[in-house]
Every structure is written in C-alpha cells, then in structure tokens.
Amino acid sequence: MALGMSMLKAMSAARDQNRKRGNIEERGGALRVRLYAGTDPVTGKQVYYRDTIQGTNKAAWKKAENKLAEFQAKVAKQRSAQSSVNLAYALSEWMRTNELANSTRKTYEGYIDRTIVPALGETPVNKLSARILEGLYTELRRCRNRCNGKPFVVHKRSGEHDCEAAGCKPHECKPMETSTVRQIHAIISGTLDAAERWEWIDTNPARVARKPKQKRPEPDPPSPAEAARLSEEAFRMDDDWGTLVWLAMTTGARRGELVGLRFSHVDLEQEVIALRRNWVLGEEKDTKAHQIRRIAVDSETVTLLREHRERVRLRVESLGRKFTADLFVFTGTKTPDHVQPYPPNAVTQRYKDMADRLNLDTNLHALRHYSATELLTAGVDLPTVSGRLGHGGGGATTLRVYAAWVAASDRKAAEILGSRLPKRHGEPS
Known part of the structure; x- marks a missing residue:
C-alpha cells in the first residue's frame, strides 16, 4: 500500500514536471506549443501559454522550440521575480x-x-x-x-434561521x-x-491593460414645462428649498458647489456668484476643476437671493446668533443657524421625492443639464456655456457632452445668417 502511494506521488510529480517544461505537439500539419503558466488568481483556472506554428518541417520545429523557450523564460521570470510583495x-x-x-x-x-x-x-x-x-x-x-x-441565496442572518422571515433573497x-x-x-x-x-x-x-470604455454621456434634462413644475413645487414646499432649486436651474452649479456656497460668495450689488468651494462627504475642498469661477445671475435671481438672505438673517438672529457673511447659504433642518451646509445626500433625496410626487423621471444633476441645454438652444456661445459649467479643456468637455445641442445651435445660427443675406438675383424676395 505504501509502495503504491509512493508510485502515485512519483507519477504525479513527473506529470507536474512535464507540464512545467511544456510540450510541442504535431497536429493537422502544424505544431502546437503549450506551457503551463500557473493558476489565475481571479477565476482559479489553470493558465497555459499557447501558440501554433504552421508546418512540420525542420524550420517549423526550430521555431516551435524557440517559442517554447520564450514561454519558459517568461514563466521562470514570474517565478523568480525581485519581490514577493502582494x-x-x-x-x-x-x-x-x-x-x-x-x-x-x-x-x-x-x-x-x-x-x-x-x-x-x-x-x-x-x-x-x-x-x-x-x-x-x-x-x-x-x-x-x-x-x-x-x-445561491443571500442570507440576511447567520446561523439557523427562517429565510422567509429574515428576508433572505436569491x-x-x-x-x-x-x-x-x-x-x-x-x-x-x-x-x-x-x-x-x-x-x-x-x-x-x-x-497596457484594457479598461472598460467610458460610456458616452447622454444628458436627459427636464423640458421647460417640467422645469417650471419642479420650480413651482419647490417654492410651494418652502422658500429656502425653492431658492436652492431655482439656483441649480439658473447657474448649472454642481450639487457640492451649491451646498458649499457661503453668503460671502454672493455679490448682490454686482449680481455675481463666485463658486469657490465644493462640499463632498463632509469635507470642504476645491471645486472639481480646482478653479474659482464667477457666474453672472439675472435680476430675478438677485431678488430671490436678497429675500433669502434677509430670511436667513432673521432666522439666525431669532436663535440669538449673529448673522455673518461666512454662514452657508443653504442648510438642513437640523442646523437652522446655517453654520453647516445642507447635507448633499439629503438634497438629492429630497429632490427625488419631489420629482416622484410629480411623476417626473429626473434627478438633481439633470438641472445642470437643463441649464446647459437651455443656454445652447438659445444660441449662447460654447465658451460662455463651458465657463458657467466649470468645464475644462476649452469647451471640449461641453462639446462632447452636449454635442446634439451644440449642433442644433449651429444650425440655428446658419439659418439666421442665411436669412439676413440678400436674395440671389432672379429669386423672389
């Protein structure tokens, strides 16, 4: 029995040794080169280096032997590399x-x-x-x-339990x-x-590894009619929330930029907002493009921001606090003194709940798309739109994301220019 086990082990060792040395096989007028290269750590499957050399003559065998030697050197390098750090x-x-x-x-x-x-x-x-x-x-x-x-079943509890009661699901x-x-x-x-x-x-x-291709951007902004419904519902809920949603529509600012906005960044006299900071995961940091950008706002927006500032001042002073320009413009219900910004995830969830009530399939980020597409549709030039959005690359990002709207704007410009030129001789005016 012991001798039999020894023989089996010896035979297994020999097979492993042969597998590591590799082999060349003649198949259908060609030579197949094959060498074991280990186990794939992702799938657990055995990995082999393979190649096929056409022909079976002496020159073909020489090529096959060279290819096998190349494979062996590659595997040997992997097995005796400089470091075993995982x-x-x-x-x-x-x-x-x-x-x-x-x-x-x-x-x-x-x-x-x-x-x-x-x-x-x-x-x-x-x-x-x-x-x-x-x-x-x-x-x-x-x-x-x-x-x-x-x-397999994803169990919600460990040990013995009733899957139906525990909510376990396939x-x-x-x-x-x-x-x-x-x-x-x-x-x-x-x-x-x-x-x-x-x-x-x-x-x-x-x-050199291939990573998945970046998905082509597909903006899906709300229509003007849908945007009007969203704005009306936001102001119906409360004036602070309505002002935040309005500002998202008119500036195209990112969520983190909106909640990170302080009153010191809002110049009501010059009618300009300076987007200086970004609030992400409880941390105030630079904007995504690491730049300060100043956005002009219209008179209606200025009026809303004046009213909002006064509303916040009265609220803060009613709490026995002093209103300062360093306070955040928007805040949640848990911090009525405006010393903390509106939690970004809470803004997203509240907006989603509002859109669901209106039976609109949209999200907060779509308001950024709405701002961009409305400007482009109105014929505003690409550099201006890009600057307001804070896109880098001199407008390349804006063009890539909003190509369809840029093309429509270009067509509109061509029609306008054509209508202004004098008619060709002989054509009716």
Whole structure:
C-alpha cells in the first residue's frame, strides 16, 4: 500500500514536471506549443501559454522550440521575480504615502476593501499581468460580487434561521458600473506605478491593460414645462428649498458647489456668484476643476437671493446668533443657524421625492443639464456655456457632452445668417 502511494506521488510529480517544461505537439500539419503558466488568481483556472506554428518541417520545429523557450523564460521570470510583495501590501503602502483629499481617500478605501483586496490582495505584484487585470474587470462588469454564475441565496442572518422571515433573497447578478471599474483600474494602476518606482516590479501591467470604455454621456434634462413644475413645487414646499432649486436651474452649479456656497460668495450689488468651494462627504475642498469661477445671475435671481438672505438673517438672529457673511447659504433642518451646509445626500433625496410626487423621471444633476441645454438652444456661445459649467479643456468637455445641442445651435445660427443675406438675383424676395 505504501509502495503504491509512493508510485502515485512519483507519477504525479513527473506529470507536474512535464507540464512545467511544456510540450510541442504535431497536429493537422502544424505544431502546437503549450506551457503551463500557473493558476489565475481571479477565476482559479489553470493558465497555459499557447501558440501554433504552421508546418512540420525542420524550420517549423526550430521555431516551435524557440517559442517554447520564450514561454519558459517568461514563466521562470514570474517565478523568480525581485519581490514577493502582494498587492494588498502594495495598496496599503501606496495609500499611506499618497496625498489624497479625505473624501477621495474614503472612496478609495471602500473600493480596496470591498473589491480589490478580496479579488487580488494575496497575489504577488510581480505575478500580476494585463490578462489578470482584464479578467477582473470582465468579472466585475458581469457581476459586482464576482459570483460563479451558480444560483445561491443571500442570507440576511447567520446561523439557523427562517429565510422567509429574515428576508433572505436569491442572488441577482448586478454588473458594476463602467465608471466604477475604471476607478478601480486607476487605483490599481497608481499602486503598480509606485511598485515600479520602488523596484518591486519591472513594468506596470496596468499600463497596457484594457479598461472598460467610458460610456458616452447622454444628458436627459427636464423640458421647460417640467422645469417650471419642479420650480413651482419647490417654492410651494418652502422658500429656502425653492431658492436652492431655482439656483441649480439658473447657474448649472454642481450639487457640492451649491451646498458649499457661503453668503460671502454672493455679490448682490454686482449680481455675481463666485463658486469657490465644493462640499463632498463632509469635507470642504476645491471645486472639481480646482478653479474659482464667477457666474453672472439675472435680476430675478438677485431678488430671490436678497429675500433669502434677509430670511436667513432673521432666522439666525431669532436663535440669538449673529448673522455673518461666512454662514452657508443653504442648510438642513437640523442646523437652522446655517453654520453647516445642507447635507448633499439629503438634497438629492429630497429632490427625488419631489420629482416622484410629480411623476417626473429626473434627478438633481439633470438641472445642470437643463441649464446647459437651455443656454445652447438659445444660441449662447460654447465658451460662455463651458465657463458657467466649470468645464475644462476649452469647451471640449461641453462639446462632447452636449454635442446634439451644440449642433442644433449651429444650425440655428446658419439659418439666421442665411436669412439676413440678400436674395440671389432672379429669386423672389
């Protein structure tokens, strides 16, 4: 019995050794080169390097032997690379040494803890490849939980329990958004860039790995009639909320810019608002484009802001506090003294609830699209619209996002110009 087990082990070892050496097989007038390259850390499947050399003559065999030697050298390099540091450690070092805003750091930590480390954390950085990374991205685009495709139940409680009473449900595959996968790629790529600088790896495989293509922007702004209904409902709810929604429509400011707005940023005499700061995840930071932009506002908006300022002043003073220009323009019900901004997520949820009551399928960010498309439709030039939105790239971003409206505006300009030219000789006037 012991001899039999020894023989089995010897035979298994021999097979493993042959598999690691690789082989060349003659098949259908061609030579197939095959070499075992390890196990895929994402799928758990065995990985082989393969190639086919046409012909079976002496020259073809020489090419096949050279290809096998190339594969063997590649695998040997992977197995005896400079460092055995795994990706989890590299990620922690990159996060420790990288200067990130608090909100960005929290976002990255979430992606690392929930997705990257469970998938590839134990993989040595010198064994990562473009193929492995692309495999992860494909898995995430299929199912964010990277399930094996077999049905299973998501249990709400541990131990023995009644699934129906606990609300346990069958797992449903939900693909991860393209933008999220691209951000995960950026985290991995940044980490491997650092690993390359630190001489843990020779090259960064994420540099050549294909990430999901960015989805083409598809703005879906509310119509003027829908915008009017939303504005009317907002003011019916309360004047502060109505002013916030109105300002979102007329300025096209981002959510974080609106809630981060202070009275010192509003010049009612010059009729200008300076968007200086952005409020994200409880942190005040620079605007998305890292620039201060000044937006002119119309007389109706100035009137609303004057009334709002006076309303806030009386409210703050009724609480025994002093009104100062450093107070936030908009705030939630929990901080009526305006020393804290309106929580961004609360603004989004309140707007969604309002739109649902009106049976409108829209969201707060669509008001930014509404502002942009209304300006373009009215014939306002692209640089002006781009400047109001805070887009970089000299209008390239605005053109990419709102191409259809820019084209319509251009057609309108052509028709206007054509109508002003004198008629050709012989044509009726």
